[in-house]
Amino acid sequence: MQFDAPVLLYGAGREARSTRAFLQARQPGLKVYVTVDSGSSDIPDTEQLAPDSLPNAIAHRRFGLIVKSPGVSRYKPIFEAARAAGIPVTSNLNLWGAVFRHNRTVIAITGTKGKSTTATLTHLMLTRSGIDAGLAGNVGLAPLEIADKHAVVVFELSSYQTSDMTFVPDVAAITNLYPEHVDWHGSVERYYADKLHLVDRDGNFAVALGRAARGNALVARAVRDHRRLLPDLTPEQSTTIEQAVARSRLRGSHNLDNAQLAAQIALAVGATLDGILQGIAAFRPLPHRLEEHVFGGVTVVNDSISTTPEATKAALAAYPGRRIALIAGGHERQQDYAELASLLVTRGVNTLVTLPVTGERLAAATLAQSADIAVHQAQDIEAAIDYLGNARSRFDTIILSPGAPSYNQFKNFEERGNRFVELCRARFAGD
Template sequence: MRFDTPVLLYGAGREALSTRAFLAAQQPDLKVFVTVDSGTADIPDTEQIDISDLPAAIAAKRFGLIVKSPGVSRYKPVFEAAREAGIPVTSNLNLWGAAYRHDRTVIAITGTKGKSTTATLVHLMLTRSGLDAGLAGNVGVAPLEIGDKHAIVVFELSSYQTSDMNFLADVAALTNLYPEHVDWHGSVERYYADKLHLVDRDGNFAVALGAAARGNALVAKAVRDHRRLLPDLTPEQNRVIENAVSHSRLRGAHNLDNALLAAQIALGTGGTLEGIVQGIAAFRPLPHRLEEHVFGGVTVVNDSISTTPEATKAALAAYPGRRIALIAGGHEREQDYAELAGLLAQRGVTVVATLPVTGERLAAAARKRAPGIDVFEVPHLEAALDALLDVREKFDTIILSPGAPSYNQFKNFEERGARFVELCRTRFQP
């Protein structure tokens, strides 16, 4: 692969670093620029273009290709200006497709929730079946970093990545579909279309659907030809997988659904039932996904990756019989908390502490639909834990499952989750 003109990296995260390494390996003398929406970009061997100077740089055609990081919305007006100037916009994933897609089996997994767990399980199941499989995307490594190292590549892909993915997977899988990421996509409808772009394509590829995706009319339309669907698991295979999950670290009905979908994908791409069972046994929960700790007799559950009400509902369902203090709320993405509020009491929630800004809506809905639950509206995570300390006798489990992103108070969900665990440690550890 050769580049005839300089390249601009828009964004400076993990994918941008792997893109820069790929370009250096392909063409050491290639001129590479970088721009970020704020701050400085620590990308080696690049020249930074200030974001305010980007329109002029596009007009002057200082570069001939833009490689956009996933977190940068493709709907920014600057990208339309670039296309009008004849400058294409691509991604780390699409560069991988151009360089390495040939002669590889590609499994691409997306969905509003559960995609990381499902992709991790598929990878474990395939490797335990003796197959040469790698894991990339939002878990594992960046696409260009995995390169041509494996015969099978399992990609965990966000809607940011599927929106302009320009090559086909051999197996395209969707776990579920709920409203999310409206700020990036501009509307729920466009989020759905960008997410479903993984399957709503012409071409010869198989499709696998999670339990929550199968009854969705939008998904059914996107699949087009239902002969694409992988064969269902047999009753015996279902029983074997359910038994394996019951003895594993996979907690909750939603994770059983993830395991069943992963098994269907693994069997459809050469995995064995024995390898599937071994993969389930080998699974370890990913950080910030129902990550458990115990401090001073209190079970502390870090589910900071939860950014939708559906994810919060799944987290609560994973702890039946507990008396739960829930901490929820965060960045505004037009989330609807009415249904979640109606489920709180039956899921064992006794106390709710809500965080700005969406916590205001959750608190109002909880007071209306679950009047027997203590509700605390607090300004930040520290205040939430202080409020819970005052009613310590009302719960045995604290779950941080915000049902919203973290950007209004934290850099990312990882920072939010780590802060939560540390605050619990200092307050509840004897």
Template sequence: MRFDAPVLLYGAGREAASTRAFLKATQPELKVFVTVDSGTADIADAEQIAPAELPSAIAERRFGTIVKSPGVSLYKPVFETARNAGVAITSNLNLWGATYRHGRTVIAITGTKGKSTTATLTHLILARSGIDTGLAGNVGLAPLDIADKHAVVVFELSSYQTADMNFLPDIAALTNLYPEHVDWHGSVERYYADKLHLVDRDGSFAVALGAAARGNALVAHAVRDHRRLLRDLTPEEERAIEHAASHSRLRGAHNLDNARLAAQIALGAGATLDGILQGIAAFRPLPHRLEEHVFGTMTVVNDSISTTPEATKAALAAYPARRIALIAGGHERQQDYAELATLLAQRGVTTLATLPVTGARLAAACREVAPDIEIIEAPDLDAALTQLAQRRSRFDTIILSPGAPSYNQFKNFEERGALFVQRCKELFS
């Protein structure tokens, strides 16, 4: 794919750096601009344009294409201005599709939660089955970095990426569907539509659905033709997967569902049962997702990647028969914490430490339905842990599973998780 006019990179993260490297390799003389809404635009060989200057730059046709990073909302008014002026909007993923899609098998996996684990398992299973496979998207490499290196590519995709994905996969998979990312999409309805865009299209691709997606009416409508669905696992396969998962590092019923879905996807792409069992055995938890540590006598679980109440429910269910201190709360996205509050006591939570902003709503809901749970409303994570250290006799397990993004207090969930583990090590070792 070649560009006849300069290109603007909107965003300066991992995908923007990948796109810049691709453009440098394919069109060394191409003029490239970069803009960011916040932070630094640290992209080599790119001229910076301030966001306030974009309308005039579009009117002057200083660039012909905008390559948007996933974190930048597709619904920013500037993109409508660009389209009206004839400026194309694309992405690292779509550039991969235009350049490398032909001749490869593409597996695209999305869902509100579980997509990273499912994609990682699918990749492991295919590799252990002797199939040349790469992993890209939110885990693994940026799409353009994986290029044409593998015959099969597994993409783990967020709703930010599925919203404007313009090529078809060979297998599309959806783990589940819950409200999320309303600030990016503008509404829950648009989030659902953008997430389901992966499957809600014409084409002869196959579809695999996780256990929580199968009973969803919106998902069923998006699938359109249920002859698209991959075959169910056989009883023999189900038993073998359950046995393998019980002896692996996959924790909780939700991860067994992820293993079943990954196996179904991989079988659809030519995997073997032996490859499935080896892939499950080889799985290692992703950083910040049920990442378990033991400091002194305290089990510490870093689930900082949890950004939805559903993810927090799954984290608690993965630790039955424990006395739990839960740390939850973060950036506001209008999510409903009422059901989570009703589950805390039965999941073994003795102490709840809440963080701004959403923690206030969870604390209020918990007081209503579980008055025996001690509640600490802390201003930040460090204060929450300091207060928990003074109450350590009340619990044997501390779980950071915020059920909300981190942006109001941290740069990202990785920073939040790293601080949590470091402070727990200092306080409980």
């Protein structure tokens, strides 16, 4: 692949940096621009272009290709203007597909929740089976960082990446499908379509579905030909995996589903049952996903990566029999919290502390559902922990599972989770 005109990087995160490194290695003299809507654009050997200068730059064809970062919505009007001017818009993932896809086995895993755990488990099961496999996408390396290093590549992909994915995997997997990321996609319907683009197209590839995805009519239609579906695990395999999960660090029924889906995928690509069991035993929870600490006798669970009500439900289900203080709420994405509110009492929640902005709706829905839950609306995470420090007798477990993104108060979910753990350590470790 050669580039006959300068390239614009829209976005300046990890993927953009790996794209710059890829271009530098391939064509050292290629001119590269970078544009960001906010934050830093400090990528070496690039020239910055302000967003408001792009219409003029497009009109004068200052670049011949735009490589868009996943977090930048493909539906921004500037990209339509670029396409109308004959300037294509692509991604780090699609550049990988154009250059490195050939002669590789590609597994692509998506879903509203569970995709990172499923992808990580699949990778562990394959490597423990002696298969040369790499992990890329939203976990592991950026696509262009993994390049041609492995014969098998497991991609964990968001709806941002599947929406315009141009190449076809050998195995496509969907864990489940719930509304999310409406602000990026513009509507729930478009989110579904962009997520399901992974399977809703022609091509000779296999499909694996998580338990929740199997009962979804939209997923069923997207699969098109159900002869694509991988065979189910045998009852013996399923039982053996369930027993292995019970001995592992995988918590909750949703993680059993993830492990069984990963095993189904891994078996299709040549893994052994022994390798699958070794992979389950080797799994360690990903940072900020049911990441567990104990401070002064209080179990503190950092589930900051939770950005949907469904993820919060799964987090609560992983701690049966506990007296739970739940911290939830964050950036507004017009998600429905009524069902979550109705489940809190049955999941052991006796104390709910909410954060702006979505916390207001969750607090109201919870107060309407139950008088048995103490509800407190905090202005920030510091105030939330202050409140819980004075209500210590009510709970034995604190779970931060916001069910919403962090952008209104934090740069990202990692920053939110780290601050939560830091505050809990300071408040409870000496108790």
